[in-house]
Amino acid sequence: MTTDTIEVLRQAYLRAQLAGNRREALRLIVDEGLMRGLSIPTLHLDIIQSAQVEIGRLWQENHISVAQEHLATAISQLALSHLYRHLPRDPANGRTVMLSCVEGELHELGARIASDFLEMAGFDVRFLGANVPAEHLAREVRESKPDLLALSVTMSYHVPALRKAVTAVREVEPLLPMAVGGLAFTWAPGVEAELGVPFFGKDARELVAAACRMFEV
Ligand code: B12
Incomplete structure (x- = not known):
């Protein structure tokens, strides 16, 4: 996937967060991301973390309310829960x-x-x-x-x-x-x-x- 594709997905995920649309947010992360070969670290950091930072900016600049930030963050929690069972795991290192x-x-x-x-x-x-x-x-x-x-x-x-x-x-x-x-x-x-x-x-x-x-x- 190219940087452009990641950016498009990030923007779409952010829009779904702001609309409070859990189903669409999960579809983007799982169907458009995971199933199309985007790595879990990329989904975690370049989509979810990055969208959260943008949510923070929008909140700080008074474009969204605290309630909208909570709604968006709850969606990211849900997305992480769905990704959890797909985490690729290295062999246990005993630590x-x-x-x-x-x-x-x-x-x-x-x-x-x-x-x-x-x-x-x-x-x-x-x-x-x-x-x-x-x-x-x-x-x-x-x-x-x-x-x-x-x-x-x-x-x-x-x-x-x-x-x-x-x-x-x-x-x-x-x-x-x-x-x-x-x-x-x-x-x-x-x-x-x-x-x-x-x-x-x-x-x-x-x-x-x-x-x-x-x-x-
Ligand atoms: C969601 C959110 C909240 C939610 C958190 C809900 C939750 N379940 O986590 C709630 C509503 C509780 C909240 C409250 C507050 N928030 Co807030 N919040 C955010 C927001 C929008 C997103 C946070 C997030 O999910 N980030 C994404 C994660 C993945 O990134 P991360 O936390 O940086 O984590 C990465 C690294 O830091 C690192 N890392 C994290 N932990 C560790 C540990 C180790 C050991 C290592 C090595 C690495 C590491 O790895 C992580 C993954 O890569 C941020 C904006 C932002 N820029 O992050 C504001 C933000 C952090 N909040 C802010 C503020 C001001 C507050 C409040 C004071 C608001 C208020 N007036 O009440 C309160 C404080 C609450 C408290 N007592 O802690 C400000 C802080 C500004 C500042 N300079 O101090 C921010 C930056 C928003 C902003 N732009 O102004 N918030």
């Missing part, structure tokens, strides 16, 4: 990654896509979703013992919650490798260095590359 948003962080779609990418690369993934309180995160880490904890932060004002999460987890598992990512680090670069946790990349592809380098898989 488990836990991926979670910090307390108060409601933006979970990015962490969800990141989780799907890690699964495609052969990692076993425990995706906790949005808004996980630090003490509950620490308890889950202690109980399920992942090999890596990846924390997602979108809003810069959730950096104190990230600090709290890192501290709580270090108390129960001092040696557990942790990594961070999400839009907050684009807007407030350098936070990760202060916390002593590495930034693992600006999108799901970079996260997978960093995780594979870390475990040499």
Whole structure:
């Protein structure tokens, strides 16, 4: 598929989101995308993520309401659910990654896509979703013992919650490798260095590359 075809599909998907047309959005993603040979990473990043960014711009500039943004995001959640069982998976590499948003962080779609990418690369993934309180995160880490904890932060004002999460987890598992990512680090670069946790990349592809380098898989 050419860049033009991807752009046409992205625009059509965005229109379906804005119309609140779930059936059409799924038809585009599955029938026009997946069935016509578009790769899952392309559908995740170049169609769904990219459309979400555009939804954010339209909302910020007051062209659409909060309700329309919710409608559009619910459609992307549905699309990701449909794609999930089609994820091409590398053989299991024996490593488990836990991926979670910090307390108060409601933006979970990015962490969800990141989780799907890690699964495609052969990692076993425990995706906790949005808004996980630090003490509950620490308890889950202690109980399920992942090999890596990846924390997602979108809003810069959730950096104190990230600090709290890192501290709580270090108390129960001092040696557990942790990594961070999400839009907050684009807007407030350098936070990760202060916390002593590495930034693992600006999108799901970079996260997978960093995780594979870390475990040499
Ligand atoms: C949908 C949405 C919401 C939804 C989220 C629903 C959900 N279930 O996720 C809701 C309605 C909850 C929401 C709320 C808010 N939002 Co909002 N939201 C968005 C929007 C439109 C899309 C988010 C999205 O789905 N992005 C697509 C995903 C796939 O991209 P991503 O998150 O960047 O994830 C990728 C990478 O960052 C990375 N990544 C993510 N996590 C991790 C973790 C690791 C370890 C690594 C390595 C990588 C990684 O990989 C991901 C996949 O490639 C964005 C616009 C945008 N530009 O993203 C605004 C946006 C993020 N929101 C914004 C704002 C202001 C808010 C609110 C403050 C609004 C308000 N006044 O209440 C609240 C804050 C809520 C909170 N407490 O967290 C602003 C932030 C601006 C800023 N500079 O701070 C944005 C940018 C909109 C805008 N253009 O102004 N929002």
